[in-house]
Amino acid sequence: MQSPLLSVDDLHVAAGGVDVVHGVSFDLAPGEAIGLVGESGSGKTLTCRAILGVPPPGVTVSGGAIRLAGEDVSRYSRRQWDRVRGPRVAAVFQDPASYLNPSLTVGRQLDEVLRVKNGLDRRAARTRAVELLASMGLHRPEHVHDQYPYELSGGMLQRVLIAIAVSGDPDLLVADEPTTALDVTVQAEVLDLIAALRAERRLSLLLVSHDLAVVAQLCDRVVVLRHGRVVESGPTRRVLDDPADPYTRQLVADHREYGLDRLVTR
Amino acid sequence: MRALRLAVRLRPAKLALAVLGLVVVLMAVGDTIAPYDPLHQDTTAILAGPSAEHWLGTDYVGRDVLSRLLAGSRLSVVAAAEAVGLGLLLGVLPGLASVYFGRVFEWLSLRVMDGLMALPFIIFAIAVAALLGNGLHQAMFAVGVLLAPTFYRVTRAAAIGLRQAQYVEAGTLFGATRWRIVRTHVWQKVLPTVVVTTATAMAGALLVVSSLTFLGIGVQPPAPTWGGMLASDLGYLTQRPFGPVAPALLIIVTVAALNALADAIRDATGDGAPASAAPLHEEVPDAISAAVRR
Amino acid sequence: MRALHAVGRAALIAVPVLLISTFITFGLGALSDQNPAAAAMGETATQADIDRLNHEFGLDRPFLERYATWIGDAVTGDLGRSWFTHIPVAESIGQRLPVSLSIAALALLLAVVLGAAAGIGAALNAGGWFDRAVTAVSAALSTIPAFVAGIALIVVFSVLIPVFPAGGYVPPSQGVGPWLTYLMLPAVALSLDSAADLARQLRTGLVGTLRENYVTGAVVRGLGPRRVVFGHALRNGAGPAVAVLGLHVPRLIGGAVITETVFAMPGLGQLATTGALQGDVPVVQGTLLVAIALVLVSSVVVNVALARLRPGSGRTV
Numbered sequence: 004m005q006s007p008l009l010s011v012d013d014l015h016v017a018a019g020g021v022d023v024v025h026g027v028s029f030d031l032a033p034g035e036a037i038g039l040v041g042e043s044g045s046g047k048t049l050t051c052r053a054i055l056g057v058p059p060p061g062v063t064v065s066g067g068a069i070r071l072a073g074e075d076v077s078r079y080s081r082r083q084w085d086r087v088r089g090p091r092v093a094a095v096f097q098d099p100a101s102y103l104n105p106s107l108t109v110g111r112q113l114d115e116v117l118r119v120k121n122g123l124d125r126r127a128a129r130t131r132a133v134e135l136l137a138s139m140g141l142h143r144p145e146h147v148h149d150q151y152p153y154e155l156s157g158g159m160l161q162r163v164l165i166a167i168a169v170s171g172d173p174d175l176l177v178a179d180e181p182t183t184a185l186d187v188t189v190q191a192e193v194l195d196l197i198a199a200l201r202a203e204r205r206l207s208l209l210l211v212s213h214d215l216a217v218v219a220q221l222c223d224r225v226v227v228l229r230h231g232r233v234v235e236s237g238p239t240r241r242v243l244d245d246p247a248d249p250y251t252r253q254l255v256a257d258h259r260e261y262g263l264d265r266l267v268t269r
Numbered sequence: 270m271r272a273l274r275l276a277v278r279l280r281p282a283k284l285a286l287a288v289l290g291l292v293v294v295l296m297a298v299g300d301t302i303a304p305y306d307p308l309h310q311d312t313t314a315i316l317a318g319p320s321a322e323h324w325l326g327t328d329y330v331g332r333d334v335l336s337r338l339l340a341g342s343r344l345s346v347v348a349a350a351e352a353v354g355l356g357l358l359l360g361v362l363p364g365l366a367s368v369y370f371g372r373v374f375e376w377l378s379l380r381v382m383d384g385l386m387a388l389p390f391i392i393f394a395i396a397v398a399a400l401l402g403n404g405l406h407q408a409m410f411a412v413g414v415l416l417a418p419t420f421y422r423v424t425r426a427a428a429i430g431l432r433q434a435q436y437v438e439a440g441t442l443f444g445a446t447r448w449r450i451v452r453t454h455v456w457q458k459v460l461p462t463v464v465v466t467t468a469t470a471m472a473g474a475l476l477v478v479s480s481l482t483f484l485g486i487g488v489q490p491p492a493p494t495w496g497g498m499l500a501s502d503l504g505y506l507t508q509r510p511f512g513p514v515a516p517a518l519l520i521i522v523t524v525a526a527l528n529a530l531a532d533a534i535r536d537a538t539g540d541g542a543p544a545s546a547a548p549l550h551e552e553v554p555d556a557i558s559a560a561v562r563r
Numbered sequence: 564m565r566a567l568h569a570v571g572r573a574a575l576i577a578v579p580v581l582l583i584s585t586f587i588t589f590g591l592g593a594l595s596d597q598n599p600a601a602a603a604m605g606e607t608a609t610q611a612d613i614d615r616l617n618h619e620f621g622l623d624r625p626f627l628e629r630y631a632t633w634i635g636d637a638v639t640g641d642l643g644r645s646w647f648t649h650i651p652v653a654e655s656i657g658q659r660l661p662v663s664l665s666i667a668a669l670a671l672l673l674a675v676v677l678g679a680a681a682g683i684g685a686a687l688n689a690g691g692w693f694d695r696a697v698t699a700v701s702a703a704l705s706t707i708p709a710f711v712a713g714i715a716l717i718v719v720f721s722v723l724i725p726v727f728p729a730g731g732y733v734p735p736s737q738g739v740g741p742w743l744t745y746l747m748l749p750a751v752a753l754s755l756d757s758a759a760d761l762a763r764q765l766r767t768g769l770v771g772t773l774r775e776n777y778v779t780g781a782v783v784r785g786l787g788p789r790r791v792v793f794g795h796a797l798r799n800g801a802g803p804a805v806a807v808l809g810l811h812v813p814r815l816i817g818g819a820v821i822t823e824t825v826f827a828m829p830g831l832g833q834l835a836t837t838g839a840l841q842g843d844v845p846v847v848q849g850t851l852l853v854a855i856a857l858v859l860v861s862s863v864v865v866n867v868a869l870a871r872l873r874p875g876s877g878r879t880v
Contacts, residue, residue, distance in 0.1 A: 057779050081788060088785030102780035104795050106872060115794070116784050167784060384583025387862075389817035392835055392854045396588070396847045399839025400595035476708045480821045483710055484836050496710075503714060503825065506729070510722045517711045525706040 008033045008072060008174055008207050009054070015066035016049045016058070016231075022065055024049055024231040033174065036201060036208035038218030038239065040254070041228035050228070051179050051211045053077070055094055056084050071175070089120040089171030097180035099160035103152040109163045110136075110148030113170065120171045135166040140196060158189035162196065169200060176200075179211045194220055215258040219243055227251050282533035288526035296346050299339030307332065307340040307493045316509045325515045328498070329505050334515060337493035342519070345482070345495045348409050349474035355413025356470055360420020361463060367421070368428040382418040390415055390477055398486045405478075405487035412477050416470050423466050427459045465531045472527035479520050495520055570867050577859045582634075588851045589630045597842040598622065599646035620646065620845075633848075642849035647841050652849035655834055660853065662732055662830035665742075667819045669750035671812070674757035681758070682765025682804065687792065689770050697766065701759035709818045713752035713825040720748060730827035749826045753818050757811040764804040772800035798872060805872060809865030813858040 007030035016024035024046040031037050039047045052058050054069055056079060069077040071091060076084070096102050104112060110132055117128040129148070136144035139162040152160060161181060168176060178197065182190040198221055200206055212218050218225055219239055226236040227248065235248040246252040304323075305311075311323075311331040318326045325334035363382075367375040390412065397411030398404065481487050482496030495516050502512035599616040600608035617623050620643075621632070636643065642652035685697040707715075721729035727748045735742040772778065773796050781795045820832030831850055838846030 055783055057782055060774070085785045085787055088783060094783045096776065096780070098776070101776035104777045104781070104799070106798050107795075115786070115790075119787075119790065120785055164780075171785070380579055380583060383580045384587065387580045387584045387813075387855050387858050388587070388851070389813050389820075389854045389858060391817040391820050392831075392851055393588075395820075395835050395839045396851050397591060399842060399847055400591045400597060400844060402595075472706075479708060480710060484821065484824055484832075486836065486839065499711065499714060503717075506714075506718055506722050510718045513711070513714045513718070517714065520708065520711060521706050524708075525703075528706060 006073065007031055007070075008035075009209065010070040011050070011054065011067070012070065013067035014050060014053060014064065014069060014077075016046065016053050016062060017065035018049070018059075018062045022231070024053075026067065027226075027228065027231070027233055028067075029226045029233070029236060031175070031207055031209060034201075034205045034207055035224065036210065036222045038222035038225045039209065039211045039228060040213065040215060040218055040225060042213060042254075044230075045228040046231035047211045047213075047228050048179055049231075051177055051209065054209070055092065055177055056088075089116070089173065091173055092175045092177065093168035093171060093173040094177040094179065095161065095164045095168050095181045096178075098184045099157055099164050100152055102164055103160060105152055108149050108151055109155065109160070110150075113148070113163065113167050116167055116170050131170075132166075135170055136163065139163070139166045140192070156189075157185050158193060161185065161189075161193050165193075165196060165200070169204065169206070172204065173206070175207045175209065177209045177211075180213070181210070182217060183212070183214070190217075197221060215243060215254060227254070281529050285526040285530040285533065288522060289530065292342065292346065292523050292526075295339055296342045299342055303333075303336040303339045305333040305336040307337040308491055309333070309336075316505055316512075318509075326509070326512070328501060328512070334498070334512075337498055338495075338515060338519060341493040341495050341498060341516075344405070344488070344492065345475065345478050348405050348478045348487075349471055351406065352409040352412035352416060352474045352477070353467060353470050355410065356416025356420055356474075357463070357467065359414060359417035360422075361424045361459075363417075364421040364424030365428055365459070367425055378421070382421050385415060386418045388415055391480055394477060394481055395484070395486050398481070405482075408481050408487040409474075409478070412474055416474065419470060420463065420466055423462045424459055427462045431458055461534060465534050468527045468531035468534070472524045472531075475520065475524055475527070568870075570863065574863055577863055581855065581859055584855050585634060585637075585852055586630065588848055588855070589633055590626075592844040592848050593626050593629070595842075595844065597844050601842065616646075620644075637849075637852060642852065643845040645838075645843050645846050647838075647843045647846075652845050655846065656831065656849055656853055659829060659831050659834050661734070662828050663816070663819045663823060663832065665735075665746055666749050666753060666823060666828070666830065667812075667815045669743075669746050670753035670757070670815050670819070671808075673750055673754035674761055674811070674815075675808070677754065677758040678761025678804075679765060681762035683769060683792070683797070685762065685766040686769035686773065686800070689766075694766070697762055701762050704755045704759040707755065708821075709753045709756060710821045710825050712755050713749060713822050716748045716752050717825070730825075732826075732828040732830075745826075745828075749819075749822045749828065752825070753815060753822045756818075757808070757815060760807055760811065761804055764807045765801060768800035768803045769796060770800075772796045775799070802869060802872060805865060805869055809862055809869075812861035812865070816854055816857050816861075 009031040011027060011029050013026045013028055014024060015022050015026060027046070027050055029037065039050065041047045049058070049062060052062070053064050054076075056076060058064070064077045067077070068075045071087065076087065079087070103109060110129070113132040113135065114125070114128040117123045117131050118125065121128075121131075123131060133144045133148055136147055141147050141159060141162050147155065147159065147163070155163070165181075176197075181197070182193050185193060194217060197208070201208055201221075208221065210218060210221055222239050224237060225239050225242045227234050227242065227250065229250050235242060235246065235251045242251060243255055246255050300307075309332060311327060311333070313331070314320075314323060314327050315331040316327065316329055317323055317331075320326070323333050323335070325338065327333055328337070363374075363378045367378045393415060394408045394411040398408035401407040401410070478494075479496035479499070482494035483500045485497070485500065488494055488497060498516045499513050502509070502516070505512060598613055599620050599622070600613040604612060614623075621629060624632075633643070640653055642656065644651055645655065681697045681701070685694040688694050704712075716727075717729045720727045728745055732745050733741045769792075773792075775796075778791060778796050781791045786794070819830065820835060823830035823832045824836065831853070835847060835850040837843075838850065
């Protein structure tokens with residue numbers, strides 16, 4: 004087996020001095036997609052924030068290791084992180100509007116990353132930015148480039164954020180509930196975009212979601228979290244078709260009514 | 270009302286009240302406990318340092334600094350209170366009226382308050398004092414008028430917040446008169462805000478009074494005031510560099526106590542709005558906060 | 564385009580404000596029983612003198628007509644003549660305005676520099692010793708009136724350690740160095756209160772903004788700390804501070820009047836005070852009008868700055 008791109012090893016995360024994630028472990032191979040599922044409070048978002056090195060205030064990694072391409076990033080300094088973020092790891096989040104600076108045009112925020120991380124000059128950055136926006140399926144990309152976040156819809160903003168995320172050509176994309184805040188039709192489009200990008204760029208994906216249908220569509224393997232512990236993990240089809248753990252069984256049963264069958268058997 | 274009582278129990282509030290109580294007592298009985306006549310000139314002790322006879326020393330014509338401070342307190346505090354009282358009257362009532370008595374009044378009063386806010390305090394007070402006869406009452410009339418927009422805005426903001434509140438609506442349904450609603454429901458909610466604003470306005474007015482009397486506006490020279498004492502000390506700094514310390518400290522401590530009291534009440538009522546900072550156009554902070562909330 | 568739009572809207576709001584406040588100003592002059600003869604000749608003025616001078620200064624015309632003439636002339640830069648010296652008011656103001664503006668502008672600059680440094684430093688160390696020190700010092704400074712601070716500065720830096728002059732003024736044409744030397748103490752005295760308030764507002768604004776998702780987003784994109792703070796957080800966190808700065812500009816202009824008296828500088832304050840004590844109505848009205856205009860111009864500038872800072876806020880004034 005290839006050496007994993009991301010290896011989470013017995014990760015403990017503490018909030019306010021009390022452990023809330025108790026030894027989560029999983030490996031992510033290059034090009035693979037893993038879904039981290041569980042209900043709210045299961046520790047999936049904290050795990051994901053810890054992997055990105057941006058735990059919320061008062062939250063710390065209290066034990067274990069997070070190895071990115073073999074290096075433990077859990078003790079990284081800000082400077083070390085800034086070298087890794089962009090070319091190695093990038094992220095998109097729930098509620099895209101809040102992750103863009105409200106007083107800068109979206110294009111300026113994309114240009115900034117291209118200039119700082121990829122060393123492009125102002126003009127080249129703009130050209131590349133418009134290309135990227137176009138390849139995200141945004142119509143009239145030049146126009147979108149010069150708009151402020153409040154002028155764009157949630158789906159468009161998430162495409163912009165995905166463009167920013169892939170602009171540094173990362174190995175790993177961490178997506179924390181990327182479609183939860185979007186309309187159902189827009190959800191499907193954004194999921195298709197992520198799937199297409201995976202195929203095009205050999206992007207590894209760590210997808211955090213409470214929605215098994217989303218995970219079923221995008222992920223090769225599933226890790227089920229409950230109360231900060233892994234209760235079950237394995238290939239997506241196996242886990243969803245034949246869950247071993249009673250909690251997973253409950254999750255799957257809860258999701259049947261949302262059309263999970265249709266997606267799994269497609 | 271509960272919030273006000275709660276605030277008074279906090280330690281900084283107690284300290285502030287103690288200081289203010291002391292100032293009021295000094296103001297009330299200052300001239301009876303003053304060791305000398307504030308105008309008496311002791312030619313044998315000019316610009317003297319602190320001593321057993323003159324606790325705070327003497328000024329450039331040998332007048333007792335402590336006695337002048339005590340006498341000056343009354344003038345300064347009464348003048349500031351006059352201005353704040355007028356500001357309250359001219360601010361709170363139109364503020365309530367602008368919410369409950371129709372759009373015409375609302376529009377007119379907003380424009381007038383905007384106009385008043387563009388007037389710089391000190392220069393306007395100087396102008397009024399001069400044009401209406403050089404007296405402290407005239408100057409305080411001007412300051413009171415300029416304080417009105419602050420009271421107007423906080424009252425109006427509190428009342429607008431309440432306009433949609435259910436119990437006010439219910440009151441209207443039950444046929445209560447508008448004036449009765451204002452009196453019983455709104456007043457209780459507006460009161461803490463007004464008290465906070467009064468304290469900060471009092472602090473501001475004291476500063477303005479001191480500034481004006483420092484400039485010699487509103488008082489005839491021999492009469493003692495906090496600002497006037499500082500002005501006369503200014504000419505003799507080389508002989509008596511610590512002369513301004515006593516009047517300056519008195520001003521600073523009183524103002525600090527008023528601000529501390531305002532903060533304590535504000536904390537206790539959970540009213541985050543800074544009452545002292547009244548914007549030129551209310552739209553500015555509104556637009557910001559709206560954008561931040563988005 | 565956006566900026567131009569903002570200027571337009573702000574100016575539109577300023578016009579009625581200017582009219583109302585100048586009307587109040589002018590009305591005061593008319594209400595007073597001051598007249599040019601009394602101002603110039605005092606008790607010796609006869610009724611004939613009063614009538615003659617009243618006619619000469621146009622005071623025998625109806626009030627509204629006089630206001631219209633006054634405001635019309637003011638637009639063209641004519642503020643009338645002093646009742647006392649008969650020197651054009653605009654000329655007197657023109658001589659003294661640079662002094663007051665120098666003090667106010669330097670104070671504003673100092674306030675922004677000191678306030679921004681303290682506020683940003685405090686926000687980045689929220690809860691640390693620097694943060695607590697900034698909070699304590701700014702609370703203390705905001706209770707000290709500018710003229711008391713001025714006296715304290717004179718005592719320390721002119722009397723005890725004589726490094727700065729205790730008062731006076733030289734224009735920059737006689738050397739920028741001496742000019743700054745004379746301005747430094749008054750400007751520092753005037754700036755303290757504004758610097759303290761600015762630091763407080765900036766700290767609060769930035770602490771809030773640094774918790775926003777888009778700041779986390781910028782960090783995750785691998786942008787450096789300086790870029791995140793100055794390029795992303797400050798732009799949004801500075802809004803309330805800029806608004807507060809707008810409120811302080813009138814205070815600085817008013818405060819300059821007091822401060823220049825402390826430091827015996829020939830500015831607008833001296834003109835207004837002497838004019839006031841002499842009952843020289845045109846001088847007082849003219850000074851007030853210029854002060855109002857300065858306040859309104861600065862409020863327009865602040866509103867435009869806010870609009871540029873946060874284009875998304877929609878309403879600009």
